[in-house]
Every structure is written in structure tokens, then in C-alpha cells.
Amino acid sequence: MIRNLIAIALFAAAALSAQSPASGNTENGKRQFVKLGCYTCHGYQGQGGGAGAKLAPHPISAAALIAYVRHPAGTMPPFTNKVVSDKDLTDIQAYLASVPAPPPAKDIPLLNR
């Protein structure tokens, strides 16, 4: 319980700093996103879905991502620094930041029927 409260607090604080410039290696981030299995719940572009939250476009900051991944809420498994380094998480954040935003939903005819 305490761990999850900490996680939620970290996530909330870090989320405030979302949209900070990405500084990681996008290519490595994309590779790590698959290698670590992030895509399995969040989709190859971090779009989210029934099993995981939407991560991209417009991801939270690298610091917020690292904080959350170390102490996730809900049923997401924790990724300790033994499993993934801060550098690789920073690269993953860079990859997520590189995912282009789709057109607004109102401009996609198939989503307005």
C-alpha cells in the first residue's frame, strides 16, 4: 500500500514536468521498448489499450517515466535498475516523444460515424 502511494505521488509530481525536451537516443529507445516488452501492454507506438495506459504521443518526462517504472501503480510490474537502466528508460522516453501525433479525431472520418 505504502509503495503504491509513493508511486502515485511520484507519478503525479513527475507528470507536471511532462513535455520536457527529450535527450535520449531514439533508436535505442525504440529497440528497448520492444526488447523489454513495453509494447506488449502499451502497443508498439505506446498508444495504449485495454492492457496498458497510453504513453505516446506527448509522453511524460524522462524523470517521471523513470520514477513511475521503478514504482508503478496497479498491476504494472516494477522494472528495477537491475532490469533496465535509467539511460535506457531515458532513451525509451525519447522514442515515445518521437511518435508523431495523429490528426485530431474529429478530422478522421472513420471515427465520426
Add this chain to the structure above:
Amino acid sequence: MKKSKTTPLARRGFLKGAAAGAAAGAAALVASPAAQAQDSAARPSAVPPTPAQRAAENAAPAAAIEEIQIVERPGADYMVDVFKSLGFEYLFATPGSSFRGIHESVINHGGNQNPEFITFTHEECSVAAANGYAKIEGKPALVCAHGTVGIQHAAMAIYNAYCDQAPVFVIAGNISDAAERRGRVEWLHAVQDVGATVREYTKWDDNPASLTHFGESAVRAYQIAMTAPMMPVLLAADGVLQESEAPKDFDWRIPKLPKIAAPSGDSAAVAELAQMLVSAENPVIVTSRSARTPAGLKLLVELAEVTGAGVIDQQRRMNFPSRHPLNQTQRSRPAIASADLILGLEVYDFFGVVHTLGGQVNVIPRSIIKPGTKLVSISSSDLFYKSNYQNFQRYEAVDLSIPADAEATLPALIEAVKRLLTDDRKQAIQTRAAKLAQANQQALEQTRTAASYAWDASPVSTARLSAEIWAQIKDEDWSLVSDPFWVSNWPLRLWDFNKHYQFIGGAGGEGVGYLAPAALGAAIANKKHGRLSVSIQSDGDLMMANGVLWTAAHHRVPLLTVMHNNRAYHQEIMQLQRVANQHNRGVDIDKCKIGTAIENPNIDYTMLAKSMGVQAEGPISDPKDLSAAIRRGVEVVKRGDPYLIDVITQPR
């Protein structure tokens, strides 16, 4: 069991005589065609004829025939008449010798109509198809299976139907009398207690010893299956009873099936609930399987509108229109959190409605409702429990439990609410409904935005897949016959569901191998109504039951199957990763695919479908290719044939 006076020899005695005659090279050709078929069925077909058989085949017909046994009026004819009286349209089965008497009577006595024999390639498919059929048609299909190996195959599908509260009527062939079992196989396929294998997850079963017994138990079984909570039933059909002459003095009449009413709630409890609903400031209705029939959907709309309650549809049936302004399914968490009264209608997991189950390793439940929130349940599940299988879920202490069928209870509840409404309450309800409508619209817009992410991605996003299908079917009379859970429920979030037959929910027991045959069974039910059946088919599920593709082609079942091909038992990839991280080891995705991936080689579902006579195309991994493919598929299905489109998709 009685034997006909017109057949002096028992079946066993007759065969002994025939064998003796063959050995003497004189009387081997005297067996009736039926008896010859029985004899050959007892042996593997590859076994060469014996010297005695060869001699008999080359010999002149015997001048003197010891005995000929002709059965003019087999018991199976009566059984088929019983099936006809119960209104079965279809018999779903993989053929089996223990019910060959019924099989023959369905064809020759019944004219293969009502029921019509639909050939399946696995008994699990037969039952799952009956599960899907029942959810569209509101009544059972007949399933026949061997009492031993067939029922063992069928078991998981029976469990799914049991958890899904779907009526399925299973006939299990068996030869009870040991003296009548001919050879090794009939012993291997015989059982002392036919129903025992699946008794823990059927509502009732019986082992009739006579035709009279069979007729009464068949009608009783049908009545039990169709009384809420509806569930599978099983009836043994003795092989000797099927194939022997009905006694001369047998009364061929079939017991009348009564009109079956569903149990409605206690009137005092209904009045108390009506008062609670009228007094509540923020009532929420949660439903799982409350709409047994189209009337159930309309009644829930009326209850929601008259009370101004938000509705959360857990979608185990088509209970409530997806775009109704009071539908709060897309914002269920805040709706539950702000409720002061939660009414559960046929909710299978009330604990799960009002709790989250947190915890990384051990389960940590957390209540998500306000202190003092009242909980009321109307559920027919409370009328029928068994103990071994744990499908009844965790106990939730509700304030008022009304053990009754929700659909049958709603008319009285609606009238009771209307009697209590004052002008002040009506005004408050209108105000609340307007706010809920606004929240509903906001949730829909958020859903559409969520669907836009990864719109052009390859593999195809499941939101894009769902939107592309919707664009091609929305102007047809369509029916979604698959469970969209595996594609993040996008169809339920994006499409406009407003008719009862447009959705059938998923596998009651979450047993994989349900989806493909259940979709086919539902499509068979939809066929006579001229509806366009559409299934979004998971790859792992299809590989458990891909013989249904042949059934679809052979019987010309119009069904559009669009593959959700993520090339994995993907749920298990996520589970494996979670455990690896809990153990602080992590797991490289390549290792995570050990035992979970369905690749290397990739399965060519187009070739698989074509090999079984189903037109198909794909694989498609570029979303821009989808609309034309789906359009082609819709055209084929509208002409009456099945069609499969293989689409390489995002995991969820």
C-alpha cells in the same frame, strides 16, 4: 429393457447366430444392412476380412435364413419426434456410433429438418456453437456426442456455457447394458454414469431407461435449461433404446412443454428497491446479463430513463444501447465512485464492481465506493449454486439481495418507481440525466481521441481495425458474434449497438477455443434472419478450433471473420513478463516468447481457410488495405458464404 415381440432374438443373440452361420460358410449374408454397419463399425476399417468372411462373400446366398431382424419402428424415431416437439432447429455434432440410431432417424425419419444435422469436427466446437446459437436465438440447439470421449472433448465448452448461463441441450450416446456392447470399442465408449463427467457444471442430467422415461426427461431437461438461470443439461440416450423396436404397446405421445415463466422478485423487496431508487441522488445500474431477450434491453432503457440512473454495461450480453446518453460504461470508475446507490442486474462479480484488486504479488482489494453507498442485487444466480467450480466470484455483502430473474422483475420495478415519483423528483432526475448525457458525450470524444493514436501504425492498431470494420457494416443489419475483449473492446466503444442480437458477450468460463465455434453458432442463428454476422477472431483461439472453417464452408454459413492476428497467446506474454519482473529478473522479449508466441513459422490463415473451402485474403499489415478487403468480404458474406481476412495486428 423390453424387446419387441416381433423380433424374437435379442440383438446379441442374433449376432451370435450370424457369426455361427458365417463360420459355417452358409449364413453370413443374412444380416440386415444396419447390422452389417454395426458389425463393421466395431472394427477398424483397415482390418482385412477373415477367411470366413471372404468365403461368405464368395458363396451363393444361403437358401435357409436363420433369423432376420428388421426394426421398423426404432426407439430413435420417438427420440427424434421428441426433439421436433421441443422445436430444435439444429443438431450440432461430430458423428459417433453411440448415437448412430438418432443420427439415422434424424435423416430418414425426421428428413434432416428440425433438427438439421450440422457437422462439426470436434465436440468442443459443437457445444460452443450451441452456446453462441442460444445467445442469438434465445433457445438451445441440440448437441449429440459420445457419452465418453465425446463428452470429454465437449467438457470445456459445457463449462463455458454453464458460466455463461446459456441453455445447451446435450445428448450423450451410451450402451448401458454390458451384454449389448459389441467388442472392444463399445466397451471403451461405455460409461456407468453418463452425466458424471460434467455434472459439476450442468444444471441437470438424467439417464433414461425407457422411451417413456426419455420423453419425460427430455421435456423436463428442456424446461430446466430454459428456466433462469439458464444452463446446459445432459440426457443419456441408450444405444439399445435408440436402435431397438419400440414396444408395441408404447404410448408414442410426447409430454407437453409448458410455457416457461421466469422467476420475478418478491413484491415487498421490489417496492423497497423502488423507494431507494427514487430517493437516491446518484443511482447507478450495473448489468452483466440482464437482457435475456430483446424485451430485456427495452426494459432496462425504460428503468434508466425513469430513474435517471447511469448505466454501466459489463457486456456479457447486449443489455443497453452503447450510445444511449445514460450509458456510463466508458467512465465506469468515476460513476461507481460517485454513486450513492448501485443496483446490480445479473452481475456475476459484484465484489469486482465496487473494488479494485491491487497488489504487485498478493491481492490487495480496495473499495472504490463512498461510505454509505447502498448496494442492491437482482440476480437469478442466487437461485442456483454449485460448490466445486468457483465461478460465483468473491462474496459481496449487499444491502438488499433479490434472488430473481432481473428481466422478469423489471416491469414491476418500473411501475413501482413510477408510482413513487413526485414532480420534485422528476425534476431532479431530469437534471441528473442531462449531466450524465454530457459526461457520456465527453467520454465518447475521449474514446475517439484514444482510438486515433497509432492510427496509421503497422501492425494495424485494434482501434483502426474496429473502425474500418464499422465503416463497412454500419448500414447493414449486422451482428458482432465475437468477444472484442482481445481488441481492447474497441467495437463496444466505437460502434452504435442498439439491438439485442448485435452482441452476444464472450466465453462464460473464459476457456479459449470458444470464440470461433460460438461465432459460427451465432451466425447459423443469424442466417435465417438475413443478418450479417461479423467476428473479430483471435489467432490462438482459432488454432484450437479451426475445423469450424470447414463447417462454415460445408453448410454455407454467412460469416465474416477478420483475424486479430498478433501471432501469440499474447495474454500469457504479459503474464510471463509480470512474473519475471516480480522476481526482479526481467525477461528479454525473445525469451518471453518461449511458449507464448505463435510464429516461426507464421501461420498462413488465408491458406488455412482456403484449404477448408472458405474464401480468404491477407495477411494485411497496412491499414490502408483494410477497407477494400472488408468490402470484398462483406459482399461474399451477403451472398451467403463465409469469408476470412487475415490482419496482422498490434497486441491489444
